[in-house]
Amino acid sequence: AVTPKIAPSMLSSDFANLASEAQRMLDFGADWLHMDIMDGHFVPNLTIGAPVIESLRKHTKAYLDCHLMVTNPLDYVEPLAKAGASGFTFHVETLKNDWEELIQRIKSHGMRPGVSVKPGTPIEEVFPLVEAENPVEMVLVMTVEPGFGGQKFIPQMMDKVRILRKKYPSLDIEVDGGLGPSTIEVAASAGANCIVAGSSVFGAPEPAQVISLLRNSVEK
Ligand code: DX5
Ligand code: ZN
Numbered sequence: 001a002v003t004p005k006i007a008p009s010m011l012s013s014d015f016a017n018l019a020s021e022a023q024r025m026l027d028f029g030a031d032w033l034h035m036d037i038m039d040g041h042f043v044p045n046l047t048i049g050a051p052v053i054e055s056l057r058k059h060t061k062a063y064l065d066c067h068l069m070v071t072n073p074l075d076y077v078e079p080l081a082k083a084g085a086s087g088f089t090f091h092v093e094t095l096k097n098d099w100e101e102l103i104q105r106i107k108s109h110g111m112r113p114g115v116s117v118k119p120g121t122p123i124e125e126v127f128p129l130v131e132a133e134n135p136v137e138m139v140l141v142m143t144v145e146p147g148f149g150g151q152k153f154i155p156q157m158m159d160k161v162r163i164l165r166k167k168y169p170s171l172d173i174e175v176d177g178g179l180g181p182s183t184i185e186v187a188a189s190a191g192a193n194c195i196v197a198g199s200s201v202f203g204a205p206e207p208a209q210v211i212s213l214l215r216n217s218v219e220k
Helices: 017-028 049-057 073-085 098-106 123-131 155-167 184-190 209-220
Strands: 005-008 032-038 063-067 087-091 112-116 138-143 174-175 194-197
Touching: 005 174, 005 209, 017 032, 017 049, 017 098, 017 209, 032 049, 032 174, 049 063, 049 073, 049 209, 063 194, 073 087, 073 098, 087 138, 098 123, 098 155, 112 174, 123 138, 123 155, 155 174, 184 194, 184 209, 194 209
Parallel strands: 005 032, 005 194, 032 063, 063 087, 087 112, 112 138, 138 174, 174 194
Antiparallel strands: none
């Protein structure tokens, strides 16, 4: 059975105090820390890379759920593994026919592979990767255009989540973008179990309450 994983997006944290921000989220009940890695090319924003993951890893044992919004994910496998990344979720839009090697390399470096789809990408594109002999272990359905926190949830993306959940009852299905108390019900009832939330958690007066509300919705 799928279990809830609540993953605050550290993109909404104070990067100058990343270790304490991360610890604060774990103390508030977070399961994972969602780390948005952008290259200024696949998306029009630039964030963090392996050196920052390596620094954070020295301060926490938490699962670091890395979301690679980069044009060449293969180049990031070795540096991120050495830095201490836990999950490695690449975008299907970046692939040619090299995904089997990519998944293999992610696993052989001890990380958990995932694949993500932008809002305009049909969900069918991930089916071969989920059904492969050496499959991805999570699908991340983007519910905003990747690149920035604080955007509005796109409810039409729930069709993708429903299709995935029906086809793959035990798959980890993650949603990312605009998730919070007002959108979690629709996402959880569509079948999402891994919930990324940036601005709704970091902007809340009581982040612990938001995290437990997200968890309760998934568990229902
Ligand atoms: C956007 C990132 C998200 C972002 C989510 O490209 O992938 O993880 O931080 O932020 P919110 O929850 O504020 O939409
Ligand atoms: Zn993300």
